[in-house]
Amino acid sequence: MANVKEVEEPKKPVPVFSMIRGMGMLGKNLLRKPVTIQYPEQMPYIPERFRFRIFLTLDSCVGCTLCEQVCPNGSIKMEHLDRENPHNKRKIYPGVNFGTCTVCRNCEEICPTHAIYLSHEFQTSRTKNSFYYSPEELSKPEHEVLK
Ligand code: SF4
Numbered sequence: 001m002a003n004v005k006e007v008e009e010p011k012k013p014v015p016v017f018s019m020i021r022g023m024g025m026l027g028k029n030l031l032r033k034p035v036t037i038q039y040p041e042q043m044p045y046i047p048e049r050f051r052f053r054i055f056l057t058l059d060s061c062v063g064c065t066l067c068e069q070v071c072p073n074g075s076i077k078m079e080h081l082d083r084e085n086p087h088n089k090r091k092i093y094p095g096v097n098f099g100t101c102t103v104c105r106n107c108e109e110i111c112p113t114h115a116i117y118l119s120h121e122f123q124t125s126r127t128k129n130s131f132y133y134s135p136e137e138l139s140k141p142e143h144e145v146l147k
Pocket residue numbers: 070071072073075076096100101102103104105106107108
């Protein structure tokens with residue numbers, strides 16, 4: 001049987017400096033205020049130029065479908081809506097899927113009547129399994145949209 005020679009592992013130095021630095025950071029963070037906030041009781045800071053939730057003014061929409069055509073990822077789908085609007089003879093209006101919308105603003109920029117536009121609203125959470133907003137839902141304030 002071969003003679004196995006035991007090799008002793010070299011002793012590692014205790015990382016005293018790193019330990020002291022770690023304790024220092026811990027102490028500093030213990031004295032800091034938390035960076036988290038109690039949302040939704042406390043509202044986060046939203047920059048003035050922030051835009052997200054899209055709105056639609058149904059009476060201004062002429063059903064030209066430009067917004068649907070310009071959307072780069074197919075987030076807009078035209079829907080038939082039976083409502084009186086002399087400017088929208090085809091009775092079609094855009095609906096938006098916020099699950100895929102990248103907030104590029106192409107739809108807002110191309111709309112000839114400013115019927116579709118992005119707003120400061122950011123709270124679009126829903127309990128139903130879809131982020132799709134129908135034209136009617138797009139025309140309502142967020143608190144009136146069925147979750
Ligand atoms: S903002 Fe851009 S991605 Fe979102 S619906 Fe409009 S065109 Fe489509």
